[in-house]
Amino acid sequence: MANISDIIEQFILDTMEDSGSIEISRNSLADYFNCAPSQINYVLDTRFTLDRGFSKESKRGGGGFIKINRMKEDDTTAMILESVGEELSYNRMMQILKRLGQEKIISKSEQNIIRAALCDEALSLPLLMRDKMRANAFKSVLIELMRGDK
Amino acid sequence: MANISDIIEQFILDTMEDSGSIEISRNSLADYFNCAPSQINYVLDTRFTLDRGFSKESKRGGGGFIKINRMKEDDTTAMILESVGEELSYNRMMQILKRLGQEKIISKSEQNIIRAALCDEALSLPLLMRDKMRANAFKSVLIELMRGDK
DNA sequence: TAAAATTGAAAATCAAAGAAAGTCAAACAA
DNA sequence: TTGTTTGACTTTCTTTGATTTTCAATTTTA
Numbered sequence: 001m002a003n004i005s006d007i008i009e010q011f012i013l014d015t016m017e018d019s020g021s022i023e024i025s026r027n028s029l030a031d032y033f034n035c036a037p038s039q040i041n042y043v044l045d046t047r048f049t050l051d052r053g054f055s056k057e058s059k060r061g062g063g064g065f066i067k068i069n070r071m072k073e074d075d076t077t078a079m080i081l082e083s084v085g086e087e088l089s090y091n092r093m094m095q096i097l098k099r100l101g102q103e104k105i106i107s108k109s110e111q112n113i114i115r116a117a118l119c120d121e122a123l124s125l126p127l128l129m130r131d132k133m134r135a136n137a138f139k140s141v142l143i144e145l146m147r148g149d150k
Numbered sequence: 151m152a153n154i155s156d157i158i159e160q161f162i163l164d165t166m167e168d169s170g171s172i173e174i175s176r177n178s179l180a181d182y183f184n185c186a187p188s189q190i191n192y193v194l195d196t197r198f199t200l201d202r203g204f205s206k207e208s209k210r211g212g213g214g215f216i217k218i219n220r221m222k223e224d225d226t227t228a229m230i231l232e233s234v235g236e237e238l239s240y241n242r243m244m245q246i247l248k249r250l251g252q253e254k255i256i257s258k259s260e261q262n263i264i265r266a267a268l269c270d271e272a273l274s275l276p277l278l279m280r281d282k283m284r285a286n287a288f289k290s291v292l293i294e295l296m297r298g299d300k
Numbered sequence: 301t302a303a304a305a306t307t308g309a310a311a312a313t314c315a316a317a318g319a320a321a322g323t324c325a326a327a328c329a330a
Numbered sequence: 331t332t333g334t335t336t337g338a339c340t341t342t343c344t345t346t347g348a349t350t351t352t353c354a355a356t357t358t359t360a
């Protein structure tokens with residue numbers, strides 16, 4: 001447990017604890033821990049994944065950054081995320097959306113937008129890939145909906 | 151947000167907020183922000199684009215100027231739908247989302263949801279396919295928006 | 301005096317340099 | 331073997347500066 005990756009992971013978790021999101025500079029962080037910048041990517045790729053309830057944004061170039069968002073850590077959200085799994089059919093997605101609507105987590109128009117973005121026609125792919133893609137994208141949406149900072 | 155380009159962008163947006171347009175002297179502005187004049191062009195070219203709903207005029211020589219206009223939003227959504235081609239990069243999508251937000255066609259949280267659904271992380275595909283897929287899905291969202299606020 | 305050339309004041313362009321994050325594969329460790 | 335660390339290389343975004351183009355005002359010239 002004494003490897004750098006775990007330490008960096010913990011550091012990030014600690015830092016974002018209350019705010020639910022964090023914006024870092026990859027290079028500074030690498031500097032701080034005296035490691036290769038790509039080490040940060042490794043940590044992000046292996047620990048801060050959609051499956052674990054994290055989403056990321058980043059920008060390169062001058063003024064660049066990496067931003068990590070975390071889902072709220074309550075059981076319901078975790079369960080919903082977990083229930084999505086590796087593949088997600090259109091119908092299952094609609095069920096989940098309905099439930100999110102009932103629980104007032106999303107509005108009607110937000111439901112419609114998500115449906116429009118991730119319906120079968122929108123994701124023009126062979127079926128098996130499509131459900132995988134939808135699972136992934138939907139997780140990203142879930143994390144956005146249940147961001148720790150709201 | 152520590153880079154000059156973003157700061158200049160915000161300055162211009164603030165200044166033109168009420169009137170919907172602004173006339174500046176490129177050199178004075180560059181002076182004010184202590185940057186190269188061409189930096190102003192960079193900001194204009196990357197931020198005050200057609201996608202974001204701005205048009206520009208300018209004149210060189212003595213008494214020269216640059217004028218930026220926020221375009222009148224008249225069936226914006228339909229126009230954007232036309233302009234999205236076969237491929238749509240993440241960045242261009244963000245430009246469009248920003249504009250849809252500015253014109254109050256979608257809320258901030260709707261912007262975030264769409265971004266989450268169609269960001270690079272969500273659409274885990276090879277780059278070319280990804281932009282194709284995004285174009286498709288985004289158009290589906292635009293159509294939904296047109297239906298929604300008719 | 302009217303057209304033509306000159307000058308100086310802008311803005312536009314373009315390419316190079318700089319800044320930051322991403323990728324990938326090889327080496328290393330458990 | 332699996333997971334971690336490192337570094338070389340790539341891509342993206344920003345900043346800077348040299349050069350070019352355009353315009354208005356002024357000065358020459360016919």
